[in-house]
Amino acid sequence: MKIRAAVARAREPFRIEEVELDGPRADEVLVEVEACGICHTDLSAKDHDYGTPLPAVLGHEGVGRIVALGDGVTRFAVGERVVMSFGACGRCTSCASEAPAYCRHSRDFNLFGRRLDGSSPASQAGLPLTGHFFGQSAFASHAIAAAHNLVSLGDDLPGPLMTSLGCGVQTGAGAVVNVLRAEPDDTIGVFGCGTVGLAAIMAARIVGCERIVAVDVRAGRLDTARALGATEVVDSAQGDLVAALKRLGGLTLAFDNTGRPEVIEAAYGALRPRGRIVLAGLSARGASLTLDLNRLMASGRSLRGTIEGDADPRTFIPRLYDWYRRGELPLEQLVTTYPFEQINEAAADMLAGRVIKPVLRMT
Ligand SMILES: [Zn+2]
Ligand SMILES: [Zn+2]
Known part of the structure; x- marks a missing residue:
């Protein structure tokens, strides 16, 4: 399918372009992205050569609604809202001991932005783009996310404020x-x-x-x-x-x-x-x-x-939801929202310290 994504090229502004996105594989879902926070890691990946192959679709604090499921996904349903957290395989020793941040494949998902077989769900004019950054690449209208990264999000919680539970606030x-x-x-x-x-x-x-x-x-x-x-x-x-x-x-x-x-x-x-x-x-x-x-x-x-604060997102993020519901995590004091099209202004405001946590709204 054709989606809109902010394509990152080294030391150039993000450009919102049309990108081709494959359907979900067995252990993945297709998410219509509602909002995505910008984290310093996104800007380091674009401008400071930390190893993420460019061009890339970055973004790793996405929140959205599932619109299609891979064949093997049973924990989630179409229509469910989710927070997308960092990538982990779910099978290695660290993942099995509730320490997915130390997944042996962490660099593949979270730095190189690729699936374990090296592939990407995103391409442009027939050429692959890095499209599985932190198992999501959510600076886009839609993302293919690994089901293992997802945490269900109740409809009562405001999407833009929940984005950084996936990375910054969790950390x-x-x-x-x-x-x-x-x-x-x-x-x-x-x-x-x-x-x-x-x-x-x-x-x-x-x-x-x-x-x-x-x-x-x-x-x-x-x-x-x-x-x-x-x-x-x-x-x-x-x-x-x-x-x-x-x-x-x-x-x-x-x-x-x-x-x-x-x-x-x-x-x-x-x-x-x-x-x-x-x-x-x-x-x-x-x-x-x-x-x-x-x-x-x-x-x-x-x-x-x-x-990622040693967190297992599937158990830790629901604790953060509870804190927010009780008024103990006033995330509205951190977040400034921007339309998706203003991604470069949002990034510049963060780097200049004018805002704390810029969040892009896709819908
Ligand atoms: Zn693992
Ligand atoms: Zn981050």
């Missing part, structure tokens, strides 16, 4: 709940207050963390962080971050989503004995940390990374 909330397992007596530092960091702050408030310290270089983001639950804020553009953290008396937990080595080293340095830090930001290629190893050993601290 931040999951890091706090699943990875750090924050508790009420924790003092948690959140470094970087984009969608992921603000989701971490909301989750820390839901968990009941005693002190929630938000760190960013943008004063406006710190105001939002405070509104969403931060009890203290540090504007790291206004002087020495290490000294500012020291004045706070140390952190039991830290969550970085800046990917910047100097910020991570400062966050790590602010941990109390047995403190834990988790990293979820995309760093420059080849970036590395300098840590005093004896201090690491003697203080009992730990440092680890996470993808």
Whole structure:
């Protein structure tokens, strides 16, 4: 079928063009896309050579309605609304132990944007386009999504606000709940207050963390962080971050989503004995940390990374729905919607920090 899709070519604006999309295979569904969030990963894939073959149809925070089912799909029905999350095979050791973010085929789906046999459901003038990015490629009117990625979405929930449950909000909330397992007596530092960091702050408030310290270089983001639950804020553009953290008396937990080595080293340095830090930001290629190893050993601290907040979307996203329904996840404070045709304006506004989470509306 012919669809409309935003085609990404390296370091060029997205262009909305006609693309040919195949029907769903046995384990896939065809989704009419209602809305899709823009995540920094989409723009990195287009402009920073992270390995996604271009041209491509990107987009990995799609929400929509199923319009056709593959022969083998039994968990979903035509007409059902779904959130599309990241790709995973559903069969490897990680997938079988409820850790699909560490699927052994993750790079195929989520970076290279292809099925396991290397094929793509999308093409243009007979030439294949990367069309299975994160198992969905949802910057389009329609997407072929792997059934394994899908989470049913009730008709009462607003599609544009639910998009980033598939990636950004899941990552931040999951890091706090699943990875750090924050508790009420924790003092948690959140470094970087984009969608992921603000989701971490909301989750820390839901968990009941005693002190929630938000760190960013943008004063406006710190105001939002405070509104969403931060009890203290540090504007790291206004002087020495290490000294500012020291004045706070140390952190039991830290969550970085800046990917910047100097910020991570400062966050790590602010941990109390047995403190834990988790990293979820995309760093420059080849970036590395300098840590005093004896201090690491003697203080009992730990440092680890996470993808998608270690979440299994099929169980974690319904928890996020419940939080939203109870008014504890005010996603409307993060989201700005744009018509699909304004994808380039939306991306520019995100990069300039004018909006937190731009969401494209296809219908
Ligand atoms: Zn797997
Ligand atoms: Zn993402």
